[in-house]
Amino acid sequence: MITRRELAALVPALGFAQVKEEKKLAPYYPTPETIVERMLQLGSLKAGEKMFDLGSGDGRLVIMAAEKFKADATGVELDDDLYKQSSERIKRLGLEGKARIVHGDVLAQDYSPADLLTVYLLPSATEKLTPILEKQLKKGTRIVSHDFPFKNWQPEKIEDIPDDGEGRSHTLYLYRR
Numbered sequence: 310m311i312t313r314r315e316l317a318a319l320v321p322a323l324g325f326a327q328v329k330e331e332k333k334l335a336p337y338y339p340t341p342e343t344i345v346e347r348m349l350q351l352g353s354l355k356a357g358e359k360m361f362d363l364g365s366g367d368g369r370l371v372i373m374a375a376e377k378f379k380a381d382a383t384g385v386e387l388d389d390d391l392y393k394q395s396s397e398r399i400k401r402l403g404l405e406g407k408a409r410i411v412h413g414d415v416l417a418q419d420y421s422p423a424d425l426l427t428v429y430l431l432p433s434a435t436e437k438l439t440p441i442l443e444k445q446l447k448k449g450t451r452i453v454s455h456d457f458p459f460k461n462w463q464p465e466k467i468e469d470i471p472d473d474g475e476g477r478s479h480t481l482y483l484y485r486r
């Protein structure tokens with residue numbers, strides 16, 4: 310049986326877990342590597358530019374941005390395990406100088422230095438992000454969103470990528486502030 314002391318120790322932890330659950334804007338559903346590359350190409354990511362992946366999962370966009378496109382890449386991830394796993398992978402690959410993961414909420418970050426943002430979050434999330442990004446982003450920042458558009462913004466380009474056998478097609482939206 311659980312003791313009163315154990316219960317007292319558990320209550321704040323449960324509360325914390327619940328707050329995390331409430332902040333969650335999408336489940337973990339990774340972008341296939343071929344689409345990761347298409348997203349970074351569509352966003353015209355260049356060496357030395359600052360990119361952010363909002364809800365970075367296992368860090369695949371951040372890692373490819375730093376490794377292949379030589380960008381300065383930051384991921385933001387709420388989930389403890391994905392944060393640890395992606396940070397460890399960055400360290401193992403020796404990319405710490407060019408890539409990092411912030412353990413936090415995408416709605417509570419400063420994106421003002423960004424040249425490119427990549428996003429794969431649900432429509433409710435893009436809605437919450439819209440006023441934050443409108444306030445923070447400098448003129449010319451590109452945003453590439455996977456599958457879910459920012460409904461108040463006019464895309465500069467839409468790329469439809471048919472199913473190549475994995476059982477899902479993809480749509481990429483490019484915006485420029």
Ligand SMILES: C[S@@+](CC[C@H](N)C(=O)[O-])C[C@H]1O[C@@H](n2cnc3c(N)ncnc32)[C@H](O)[C@@H]1O
Nearest residue numbers: 333334335337338339340364366386387414415
């Ligand atoms: C659909 S996955 C995309 C992962 C990665 N960007 C990719 O394309 O492969 C969404 C990710 O966002 C994370 N996430 C959800 N809500 C978040 C929030 N409020 N702050 C930070 N990360 C969040 C999830 O844990 C998950 O890893």
